[in-house]
Amino acid sequence: MIAQDSIVALATPSGAGAIAVIRISGEDAITIGDSVFRSIKNKNLIAQKTHTLHLGHIVDNNKTxxxxxxxxxxxPNSYTGENTIEISCHGSTYIQQQIIQLLLRKGCRMADAGEFTLRAFLNGKLDLSQAEAVADLISSxxxxxxxxxxQQMRGGFSNEIAxxxxxxxxxxSLIELELDFAEEDVEFADRTQFHELLNRIEFVLKRLIDSFAVGNVIKNGIPVAIVGEPNVGKSTLLNALLNEERAIVSEIAGTTRDTIEDELVIGGIGFRFIDTAGIRETQDVVESIGIKKTFEKIEQAQVVVFLFDSSEFKVSGLKLKVELEKIKNQFPLKPLVIIGNKADKLEDSEIQNIKSEIPEILLISAKEKLGVEDLKNQLLSFVNTGSLRNNETIVTNTRHYDSLLKALDETQKVKYGLETNLSSDLMALDIKEALYHFGMITGQVTNDELLGNIFANFCIGK
Structure with missing residues (x-):
């Protein structure tokens, strides 16, 4: 049921600014707007053409x-498909509140979170996956x-599914037609063509499902844990990556008692760096808690950066290898980047020795910012951005991913039924289930609970 009342909300971020935009949508939106607007040229808003701008004053009785x-x-030529006006006023919070309160007294009600986009969906201006892409665009x-x-807001994903x-x-429909003429034993659906279609659907669904691994990373960022013994330069490296003094740096071992997180965009991909407490045996209760958190952060991370002081390799090389093996054994599936810091202190012979002992090592100087770009490139290599460069559809939404998995499962049931000569009535049931899950993605199949969950995550005013 599409609501017919007029809703109002601030469409720009709350707080003071140069300009604020107040949006009204509904059958009476223009009439309500006209009741509080005084044009400098005495225009009647109701009589004006769509997609036009008008200068004037908002007046409450005789008060401007x-x-x-x-x-x-x-x-229907608006974002919501309804009559809509947008009032661009000065960004004073007092002015915003006064205008919104005036509009509420004139018959508007405050919009719920995402209600403008919900109305756009209900009025057929967007399908459900496009509407969800609006929220993703705002948070990108x-x-x-x-x-x-x-790409998703323009309909790339929904068009492929549709x-x-x-x-x-x-x-x-052809299978259902066969059921109507079951007694005459006729086939309206070409089984060969149907099998080819199912193969094509299965191929596309698998590609979309596989893309979620990349899409989820792109949407939420890649967590990278920076670990190693105390005082090897983890905080200095974090500062070098972020190009700011985010973490406290000192010569005192154990300075970082807790994890520090920050984000960096490399090649268009978000990375979330986590500087952890150093790994070592300690009697300090507080530091022990920090070390415990380090292993928890490694568990949560998708990439592990192990940092050590390369200038101490002669003394601690054996211990270092033991620590590396411990991490590799405990987290065998996580990419591990081994970095020797303070490489600016090494002689050429020492560099060759370290590389012979640990071939995959990356030698850098976080303090001098040498080799930091090489590290960024190596981190970026862990992300498969080929599909992004080729402008292929990438799934980022968990709800879409779940529906695609279920649609694939039902499609494979239909395919198996076709290959084993399953009766048309049973095969039709599996086809209906597959169609249902396709429809859940684009919104051709919905319920109030689903819509409530989706649009509750939107900001008010969108």
Whole structure:
């Protein structure tokens, strides 16, 4: 049921700024706006064309609240598909509150989180996956996540799903037709073509499902744990990566008593660096807690950077190898980057010796910022961005991923039924289930609980 009342909300971030935008949407939005707006040229907003701008004042009885610019968008040619106006006022929080309270008194109600986009979905302006992409676009904080959200909002993902669903629906109709003429033993659906379609659907679904591994990383960032013994330069490395003094650096072992996190975008991909307490035997209770947290952070990380003082390799090389083996054995599936810090203190012979002992090592100087770019490139190599560069559809939404898995499972059941000559009535049930999960992605199949969960995560005003 599409609500017919008019809703209002601040569409720009709360707080003071140069300009604030207040959005109204609903059947009476323009009428309500006209009741509080006084054009400098005595225009009636109701009589104006859609997609036009008008300068004037917001007036409460005889009190002028602000000079504003009003944008008019008449339904269905608006974001929500309804009559919509946007009031651009000065960014004073007092002015914002006064205008919104005035509009509430004139018949608007405060919009719920995501209600403007919900109305756009209900009015057919966006499908559900496109609507979810709006939230992803707002929260995107790097080039890759922005690119994926833009592609999905333009309908790249939903178009691919809709095409598969339409083809499967056509065959489902033919199967249903066969059931109507069951007594005459006729086949309307070409089994060879149907088998080819199922193979194509299975291939596309598997590709989309596999893309989630990359999509989830791009959307949420890659957690990277920086570990090693105390005072080897972990905090200095973090500062060098971030190009700022984020972590406390000192010569005192155990200075970092807790994990420190910050984010960096490399090649359009977000990395979340976690500087942990050093790994060593200690009697210090507080430091012991920090070391315990280190192993917890390694468990949570997708990449582990092990840092050691290369200038101490002659003395601690054997112990270092033991520590590396411990991490490799405990976390065999995690990429491990081994970094020898303070390489600026090494002689050429020492460098050759370390490389012969640990061939995969990357020698750097965090203090002098030497080799830091090589580290960034190595971290970026762990992310498969080929599909991103090729502009392929990438799945980032857990709900979509779950529906794709279920659609694949039902598609494979249909394929098995076709190959084993399963009766058409049983095969039709599996086809309906596959169509259901396709529809859940784009919103052709929805329920109030699903919509409530999705749009509750939106910001108010969008």
């Amino acid at each position: 609240l602000d000079e504003v610019l009003v944008s008019i968008f008449k339904g 904080d790097n080039e890759a996540s922005h690119q994926i959200a833009m 095409k598969l669903r339409e083809e499967l629906l056509n065959f489902a």
